[in-house]
Each structure stands twice: as C-alpha cells, then as structure tokens.
Amino acid sequence: MALPDSLPLVPHPADVRREEGVIPLASARISGDAGVAGLLRDALVARTGVRSQVVGEGTDAEIVLSVDPAAGAAEAYVLDALGDAIRITGADAAGLFYGTRTLLQLLHDSDAGWAVPRVRIEDAPRFAYRGVMLDVARHFFGVDAVKAYIDRAVDLKFNHLHLHLTDDQGWRLEIDSWPLLTERASGSDTTGGAGGFFTKDQYREILAYASERHVTVVPEIDLPGHTHAVGIAYPDLVEEPWLSEQSIAEQAALGSPLPVHGEYYRGAAVGHSSVRIHEERTYDFITDVLREVAEITPGPYLHIGGDECLGTPAADFALFFERVSRIAADTGKTPVAWHEAGAVTGIAEGTIGQYWGSVEPKGSHAEEAEHFVERGGALIMSPSDRAYLDMKPTPDFPLGLVWAGIVPVRAAYEWEPTAVVPGLADDAILGVEAPLWTETVTTIAAADTLVFPRIAAHAETAWSPKDGAERTWDSFRARVAGLAPAWEASGIEFTRSEEIAWA
Numbered sequence: 001m002a003l004p005d006s007l008p009l010v011p012h013p014a015d016v017r018r019e020e021g022v023i024p025l026a027s028a029r030i031s032g033d034a035g036v037a038g039l040l041r042d043a044l045v046a047r048t049g050v051r052s053q054v055v056g057e058g059t060d061a062e063i064v065l066s067v068d069p070a071a072g073a074a075e076a077y078v079l080d081a082l083g084d085a086i087r088i089t090g091a092d093a094a095g096l097f098y099g100t101r102t103l104l105q106l107l108h109d110s111d112a113g114w115a116v117p118r119v120r121i122e123d124a125p126r127f128a129y130r131g132v133m134l135d136v137a138r139h140f141f142g143v144d145a146v147k148a149y150i151d152r153a154v155d156l157k158f159n160h161l162h163l164h165l166t167d168d169q170g171w172r173l174e175i176d177s178w179p180l181l182t183e184r185a186s187g188s189d190t191t192g193g194a195g196g197f198f199t200k201d202q203y204r205e206i207l208a209y210a211s212e213r214h215v216t217v218v219p220e221i222d223l224p225g226h227t228h229a230v231g232i233a234y235p236d237l238v239e240e241p242w243l244s245e246q247s248i249a250e251q252a253a254l255g256s257p258l259p260v261h262g263e264y265y266r267g268a269a270v271g272h273s274s275v276r277i278h279e280e281r282t283y284d285f286i287t288d289v290l291r292e293v294a295e296i297t298p299g300p301y302l303h304i305g306g307d308e309c310l311g312t313p314a315a316d317f318a319l320f321f322e323r324v325s326r327i328a329a330d331t332g333k334t335p336v337a338w339h340e341a342g343a344v345t346g347i348a349e350g351t352i353g354q355y356w357g358s359v360e361p362k363g364s365h366a367e368e369a370e371h372f373v374e375r376g377g378a379l380i381m382s383p384s385d386r387a388y389l390d391m392k393p394t395p396d397f398p399l400g401l402v403w404a405g406i407v408p409v410r411a412a413y414e415w416e417p418t419a420v421v422p423g424l425a426d427d428a429i430l431g432v433e434a435p436l437w438t439e440t441v442t443t444i445a446a447a448d449t450l451v452f453p454r455i456a457a458h459a460e461t462a463w464s465p466k467d468g469a470e471r472t473w474d475s476f477r478a479r480v481a482g483l484a485p486a487w488e489a490s491g492i493e494f495t496r497s498e499e500i501a502w503a
C-alpha cells in the first residue's frame with residue numbers, strides 16, 4: 001500500500017522534505033544509544049515482525065542513531081532517510097528518542113515489504129511541557145496500566161505524565177510517616193472497584209519506565225480540598241463534609257450518595273471536603289507527605305492541587321495555599337497548582353498554574369491564571385472544554401462526562417494555547433496537558449475509546465509549529481487516519497470518530 005501525499009505523521013514535524021521512492025527495511029541493524037536503540041528494536045518487531053539487532057556504534061547499520069547538540073534545541077532531531085541508511089540525530093537523548101517515534105510512523109507495508117519513504121525531517125517541539133494526566137484516584141490503575149498509558153503517550157511525543165494520586169475516593173501512594181493513608185483510605189473508588197495504591201517501589205518502577213522513555217512524572221497531592229479519603233485514615237485532619245443546599249441538590253442530581261466523615265465516599269460529586277486549615281497538625285501532615293513524595297520523585301514538579309474548594313472561605317484558602325505552596329517549594333521542587341490557587345496573592349514565587357477553565361475564560365479564571373505569571377511562574381493549558389479527555393466526544397458516547405461540554409475531535413484540535421488567557425507573552429505558556437479523569441473509566445481499553453483519536457490532536461497542539469502549512473484540521477484528519485494501522489497493531493481500542501477520514 002502506498003503512503004498518501006500527507007505522510008501519516010502526528011504531531012506534524014516542523015519541516016519535511018520528501019523525495020520519490022522508499023527505503024525497504026527487511027531487517028535492520030541499529031547502531032547508537034543502547035537505550036533508544038533497544039526500544040526501537042522492540043517497537044519494530046512488535047509493529048512489523050522485522051527482526052532488528054542493536055550493534056555497536058561505528059558498526060555498519062541500516063539505522064544509525066546519534067546525538068549531536070548541533071541538531072537543534074532541546075528535544076530536536078533530524079531524521080535523514082535520503083541516503084542508503086536511515087540516520088537519526090538527536091540534539092539530546094530525548095530528541096533521538098522522538099526521531100525514532102517519527103520513524104515508526106513512517107513505516108508502512110509497501111510493494112517492497114516494510115519500508116520508509118525517502119524523507120529528510122528536521123523537527124523540534126513548540127512547547128517544553130507536553131503532558132497527559134491519569135486520575136488513579138477515582139479509579140485505581142496499577143503499574144502495568146500506567147506503563148501502557150505511557151507507551152501511548154510517548155508515541156505521540158508527550159513528555160510529562162501527571163498522576164492524580166489522591167482524591168475524595170482514595171489515597172493511592174504509600175507514605176511511610178502516615179501509613180494509615182494507604183492502609184485505610186485506598187480500598188475503594190468511584191466505579192465500584194476495590195481501589196488500590198502504589199507502594200513506593202511500584203511508584204519507582206513507574207518512574208524508571210517513564211524516565212527510559214523521556215517522560216517526567218508529575219505527582220499530585222490534591223489539597224486542601226479533594227481530601228475526604230484522608231479523613232478515613234486520620235479523621236482529625238479533615239473537616240466534616242461541607243453540604244450546602246446547592247451541593248446536596250447537585251449530589252441528588254448526580255445520583256451520588258452524600259459523603260459521611262470517616263467513611264469511604266463512592267460518589268462523583270466534588271467540592272465537599274477540606275483538610276483543617278486552622279490546625280497545626282495539618283501542616284505537620286502536609287510537610288511529611290510532600291517531603292516523602294519529593295524525595296522519591298526525580299522530576300522538578302510537585303502538584304499540590306488547589307481546585308474546587310467550594311466550602312472554604314477565600315481567606316482560609318489563601319492562608320492555607322500561601323503556606324503550603326511554600327512547603328512544596330521548600331522541598332526543592334517547583335509547585336504546580338490548578339488555576340484557582342492563582343487567587344492567592346502570596347502564592348510561592350515560581351508556582352506553575354494549570355488552567356482548566358473553558359477556552360473562553362469565565363469569571364475570575366483568567367486573572368487567577370495571570371497571577372501565576374506575575375509571580376514568576378508560567379501556565380500549563382488544559383481548558384476543560386477542549387483538553388479534558390473524559391468529556392464525551394459525541395452526545396451518545398457510552399463513557400465520559402459532559403459537564404464541560406461535548407468535545408468532538410475537531411474542537412480538541414482547534415484551539416490555541418497562547419490565546420486563552422489574553423495579554424500574556426507567549427513564553428508564559430509552558431505547554432499543554434490533556435487530563436483523563438476516571439469516574440467512568442475502569443480499564444485502559446475503555447480509556448482508549450475516550451482518548452483516541454483526540455489525544456493525537458493535543459499532541460499536535462503541544463508539539464507542532466503554530467503556523468506550519470500542515471497545521472490545519474483538514475491535514476490533521478487525513479494524517480491521523482494514517483495512524484490507525486499502528487494503533488490496531490498496538491491493540492489500542494481507538495474510536496472510529498466520524499469526523500476522521502479513516503481509510
């Protein structure tokens with residue numbers, strides 16, 4: 001099968017020069033960085049059955065991998081398949097890895113067998129932060145599922161995995177100094193499941209797997225709200241559930257049970273819990289937890305939540321978040337917080353805000369987001385009506401939620417991260433993240449149906465140059481269709497959205 005004119009590359013590279021013909025790949029020796037070469041060998045055999053072999057640097061090879069800072073900025077690479085060999089040169093190890101992900105998308109089953117088109121690609125990411133988030137609190141996903149999610153993400157050149165580790169429904173990471181968190185508060189979820197948690201060793205196993213694939217893990221301990229589960233382990237740390245007439249009505253509408261202090265909460269309502277802001281023991285607890293999480297996390301970020309504290313007076317929220325953002329910064333990490341925390345005048349300098357309002361900001365959301373930038377931080381853009389992967393793609397979709405709207409593939413594709421919050425310099429935007437909340441998702445196969453193909457749209461928003469000729473909906477819907485054979489081969493249960501021109 002010949003390749004279409006638009007090569008099936010997502011995210012589209014910065015520059016592609018194509019010539020006539022293909023380079024057949026009946027077998028391949030791969031030389032260069034042993035880690036990247038090994039991952040490429042495994043991916044090649046899984047995708048094509050083509051057996052390849054990692055050989056020493058300097059040995060004759062069909063695929064030559066190397067690192068040369070002259071290849072561009074951080075994470076850049078050049079893929080040259082115009083000569084006899086395929087040469088991928090990364091500006092750094094991450095760039096080299098991304099070059100191999102592009103090579104995998106170029107592979108196709110031609111008249112001459114497995115082959116790649118003759119091309120030269122020069123490529124580099126638009127944004128330094130290209131993230132996906134997995135909520136392991138509403139439904140717990142074990143180590144293998146998280147690894148599978150990382151595999152999906154890296155093929156699209158995402159480089160951050162945000163793990164939402166704690167919420168009202170469960171606490172998912174072992175903390176030595178507060179052991180009841182996992183002993184008592186991890187055994188349930190929103191989906192009727194048995195819950196679960198990561199031991200520190202399991203968490204380290206995820207970190208190592210991510211790191212080999214150039215992914216930084218961003219752990220989130222959501223505070224001061226979304227903490228009902230803490231109260232199952234340590235009732236004295238958490239307030240009685242905040243139940244206003246409005247929240248009681250909301251929970252009735254959701255068919256959610258009302259939360260009971262100290263008992264598992266299996267509903268899906270939000271905003272009813274808070275740790276005790278005026279108790280010193282709360283800060284002892286938070287200092288210990290953030291220190292332990294920071295100690296075992298090599299990445300630079302520590303997400304401390306800050307969203308949906310609906311029953312918390314603004315002054316209490318400010319008192320809490322000013323102090324806790326400093327505790328987080330004192331671990332040596334850069335704090336990250338949902339945009340509501342930008343309401344806090346004295347939030348720790350350099351804190352990164354994660355914007356999850358709508359693509360046209362409502363109320364004070366834009367000002368809250370701006371405040372992170374005024375404090376020397378930056379923004380990760382996750383507008384919920386575009387980037388939330390748990391929103392239904394069509395009204396009748398069996399999984400997902402609708403509170404931020406229906407998000408078709410085209411809506412996921414067509415938004416501009418620098419245009420959401422007006423008046424900011426482009427470099428105030430650190431990048432883009434696509435969160436998956438899991439109130440309705442219990443398996444990776446189910447996640448796939450919600451996530452694919454929209455995740456590819458977010459990958460392109462995060463990576464591809466804004467004004468590239470192929471950075472259009474028509475080009476994207478043709479290119480993304482070309483990824484279907486690789487997704488099928490990987491067992492990805494993607495949704496055949498009617499908007500996409502599947503072959």
Ligand code: ACM
Pocket residue numbers: 307308338356
């Ligand atoms: C959020 O969706 N509550 C960040």
